[in-house]
Amino acid sequence: MKDPRVIVCAGGGGVGKTTTSAALSVALAARGYRTLIVTIDPARRLAGAMGVPITDVVTPVPLPAARGRLWALMPDPRRSMGTFLDFLFADEPEAKARMLTNNLYLGLADAAAGVHELVAMNLVARAATEGDFDVVVIDTAPSRHAIDFVTYPARLAALLGGRTVAWLAGLAQRSGGATATAPRGLLSWGTGHVEHLLARVTGPNLVRDTANLFADLALVRERFVALTRRASELLLGERVAYALVAAPTAAARDDVLFLAARLEKLGRRPRAIVLNRADTQAAPWVRALREGHGVAPSITEVLDVLEQERRTRATAADALAVELRSKLSWAAVVRLPYVEASAPEDIVAALSTELDAHLTALLPDAR
Amino acid sequence: MTAANGNVRLAARSLAPAVLVMGKGGVGKTTVAAALATLEAETHGLAVLVEFGDGESGRRALGPTHKGVEHVVIHAAEAIQRGATPLFGSATMAKLALGNFAMRPLLKAAPAIRELAMLESVRQIVEARPGVRVVVDMPATGHAVAWLRTAKQGREFLGSGPMFELCDRVARELVAPGRASIIVVTLPERLVLEETLELCESIALDPGLEVARIVVNRVPLPLAQECLVDARALAQGGGALAQPAAALVSLLEARAAASAGAVAALEVFAHGPHAIWQVPLAPVDPSARDVARWLRAEGAA
Structure with missing residues (x-):
């Protein structure tokens, strides 16, 4: 049994935190790490994208890109109170x-508040002990108080x-x-x-x-205290790195600064800030179509619209990246592109490829 | 007055005095709530935007000038004090009771009390401003439904006494059909939509309120249909551009599916011609005023 590294992903709602966490876990698995992805607030989003059920049981993720090294734990919040009472009142x-x-x-x-998180952390602790994982990625609930629950039960x-x-x-x-x-x-x-x-x-x-x-x-x-201590160890321990997920919107900016301040109060700092929807340049396929010969005018017109949208996003993302680099200078800022696709698994696949180049920002000894 | 404005007024009138804006985190709930209040103030001269917490996000959404919109921020501690004052007979007695060594941690550990007090504050705001629409920016999904249930649960559980009466008042005068309308904000993404449908069902079941409007936020503008046809042909034609063209096809299809899928899935729960409003995707944050303008256009559609 070894002690896995833990990456805690936090962020406000609507920034693509769940998808990013999934993509990060796929990227880690693809690199050869035995990885466990845990989602506190499954709400079927991540489960759907990963092809796993919402259950208290650790389940292998069948995505080919994960190469058999990724497992998921997505406990159902509705069942947590029962599990919680079973545990507390066992005697x-x-x-x-x-x-x-x-x-x-x-x-x-x-x-x-906090009961589901406690139950989930208890499951994670057990899985981490039994499962021989290199890395555990924890996708917290989309809230400014995602980590506060650690202090609430105390x-x-x-x-x-x-x-x-x-x-x-x-x-x-x-x-x-x-x-x-x-x-x-x-x-x-x-x-x-x-x-x-x-x-x-x-x-x-x-x-x-x-x-x-x-x-x-x-x-x-x-x-109760034992349960709380286990949750604290997993979320605030020595081997934990924090990734804050944001997007170029005013609300996400405020959320990420708020979360960084909260972490600071707990004596922790984020290692990285992942900026979603923050592509710096047009996608390769857009460039190929733009430079191609004999492309229909209807396509060129649409490409112009897409490029216009991308530039507007990039301007907002540039400003945010500058601000975050100055205010949270110790954190790496990782910019990810905006991926438009119908299937969540396609978005996860695209983002995991992008994240591969940035794994060292999150794991100090990434190979 | 144009026909468009007339339609908006008609749609707006069918809403109850209190409008509770709900939805999961990050769907743009606050901006939509601020936009609804802005629209209401533009049409009727006055409106109230109620926000819980520090008031920061409402202020940001409303912007520096928000003529006619009264922005009320409800803090938990103040709400409890306000709600408790009539119960205990006076502010001093309430302070004495709530400041008690045992009561303070108890209040912190018992979430329902806080939520009930905040709902009571909303009820008082509505009562004090007859004829003025009160738009409430509710907390994110699961939590908000639990909030709305507290009044009825408290009423059943307490049976009698001043606190029972408070629960009863909130249940009858705020969380009741005709007193409050629910507006749910969602995004045109399959998985978010599924959650929205669950939310609508659960609101209808308990506390038994009907969802009056669904606002689908950030709907990508449909791109030219012609482009899709040309891109498909290019993708099927083989050659160096086939793969890039296939990527474009997938993007165009994703946008079309997002928009169409949203409306199709949500129509099940919506009633009437104005039941679903779409707000287009802006590359950067739209202001409440922008969203109000789009909502006005939707009302005219």
Whole structure:
């Protein structure tokens, strides 16, 4: 068993991050690295392009370009909460049964942030241990907070061990009407007023369910912390390189600067910024048609339109590249062309060929 | 007033007072929301653009001059405080309760409370401005649907009490047919479209709102049909240019498929002549004003 290198791809929505991550993994596999591509937010996009199902199981990617060295892990977000509870409450079946009937839990299950990411990272950790990979490419969710979830569970874990749980447990007991004695100790003087207000506002149900939920979660705090630590190691460890994916739009520019600042706060810096839709010159086939003899005027006219579009994109990309090189001078800026094709696998193939020349920007010891 | 403007007004009138703009991240949701507010202000004099978070992206989309558009930014903490004030009887009492050592981390860990408070803020904005359309730039897909469900879920779960009443108010006066219209923004890409269809279905199922409009953003302008015929002939003719011509054919086909496929797939969910609006692909960021102009043209189509 060896310790794989990890490349974390982050970026805002709509910049082609998923396709770029897929292309990067294909490029790595084609170079001979045993590669695992993990997508946190599969949404069928990458799966479709790679020809693999959305499942918790590591699946070989059948693309010929990957030469049998690429595997994919695309866990379904809808199943994560169940997997999460199975893991947390493996030793506490009764608490798990209570969780599943807790109204608050049922209501919150949709919205609970970070759970899917945690579950996915746990799967990645297992796959990385068992799978003998050289490189793991992690395609994060398209969000400015794609890496923040690493800190969120730590806060929740702290909360579970803190005074809130004790307070809530006492409050639930009292609001249930079992005892009417005044709180002492941890529950300070002013808290009585808060309890009174809270019970008046929410009614007894919410307080009781909240208290039970937290009490049950507190039971499995250790497992929760272990899960969080594993996710942190994978995303913030020594062997991790970050690639921020952007495109020449104002929104993508703001997202990439925001993400770089977030990474900086975690003591990390992106190794590379991949700029999509940023071709510097016309595609070879466009040049061939332009220089060819006897090409119909209808084709020449369309080529003119395409060239005009490309120039407009390139102007925006030039300006962005200059700004990023000055603000994030330590990161390599990799420019990729705009690939227009109907089939996502064609785009992945085209971009992986382009990325091959830039692998050293992401892997310090690329061969 | 031209016929085109008349059509836009007719289409716009069938929308509810609150317009919730949804879609996955990166589809241009904010720009479309800002454009809708701009269009509304141009037509009716006034409109509100509601944004959650820091307000940075809405400001960028609206640009420096946005006559008639009131840009309201809702911050989570303020929304909770505002929503809690009537519940606790006074701002001081609300502050006392929310600032409590146990409540603070609890609020951070319980997402539904924040979301409910933000919806309540939107409800208040709509209530305070009768006759003015309020366009809301909702968060990205999965999250936004969960948001809209919080009011009904809270109502069922709480059963009674002031917080139940708050949930009930939001469910009846905001997240209800005739009170809010959903506009979904999407892109003309097969996989994005599939997700959009799923989103429309899930909105119809719960919270039970109908998608009033679908905006297909960044639709590539179709290129001359003649070129496709000539390029195909060149590709089939063999020789040095056959391969470059085949690449051109594939590009032209991709564009045509993107545009046609978008409309065909989305018509299933859309109703009426203005149900689908297309916004053309601009090589660089279009402003809200540009998009408003295109939307106006779409309304006239």
